[in-house]
Amino acid sequence: MRSALYTIGAAVLGCAALWQATDGLRAITAEGARRVTIADSPAPVPPIELETMSGEMRPLGSGGPTLIEFIYTTCPTICQTSGGDFAELRDHLHASGLVVPMISVSFDPEQDDLDALRNYAELHSATGKPWTVARPQVADLPALLRTFRVTVIPDNWGGYEHNIAVLLINGDGKFAGVFDTRAFDDIAHAVEQAL
């Protein structure tokens, strides 16, 4: 009898531990955890300045809700797809009457000079308003990637693999949402809420 009680007690504790480890059975991957925990508790964005493709410095996390995504311009695969997705997102938001700044941020500022940023912008029809392409200072990069929980690892072909998503900074300058690059309706809804 006591044995059964102890076992049930342990089972309850075990379920609680699993519940805790998966954020309430909502996330079994690190990417899932990023989405769930950021939606629950937005994280402050450090005062970091980005250099946009036109050469001006622009503080991140000010100026109202902003959508960003991380890319590197020499990326042959998902960054190009996501560049196309970002363009579609801009058109989608525009059609819904939502205009918010959108920034493609390079996590490879050493390789990506302003010319590279401009070429990427031209390729994907980013005109600077509302969508621009920018890069951080090299020294700010680790803090930036940590804040947005972006993991960048070198692949075996001289490029990188990284977790790609559309990220929302809300009106309070906090990192408040992570979305699939094609979840246009979800993003539009979140932007509407944040405005």
Add this chain to the structure above:
Amino acid sequence: MIKALISTVFFASAALAQTWVADDPVIHVLVQMPLLAAAGYLLPHRFTLPHTMIGPVLLLALVTCVIWMLPRSVDAALSDTGWHLAKFVTLPLGSGLALSLTWPTIGPVLRGFIKAQVISMLLLLGFLYTHAPIRICNSYLVEDQHRLGVGFVTVALGLTLWWIIPAFLGKPITLLKDKPHDLPGLGYKLF
């Protein structure tokens, strides 16, 4: 004595493997983690669990294994110091030692059940890692994720052979009431 030595060697090898875990998920999940659990399993002890604690300690072992099966735990062990240290404590003590305390005392049906669960779970993970359209671990490349999936399937097939072959070679036993210690036995006594 020899068990203590092997346990130490396993733990030291696992610590040494840390050099490569960030680059190769197969070394991380299928070499280092099993080494840590085995180090705990072989840890010499003279402790016999009170009967009432067998269920709870077995559950501790299972829950520890399930938590370390989550892809996000694998990522966290690379990116978070707390998780990194927890790996070296919970896998040896929470899974390995807990299993060695309980395994000799549980019956053949439960043993068979756990073995079947282990195999099916490894095959499920193998399928997931080879077929997922997304990256499951942010810390690893897609091709490495695929290799890990193949590794899971290989281990599952290996364990299946290891546990099934004795079933065909062993002699069927009858469960005699006057020899209760015959009850908990190797897997083949199930059949």
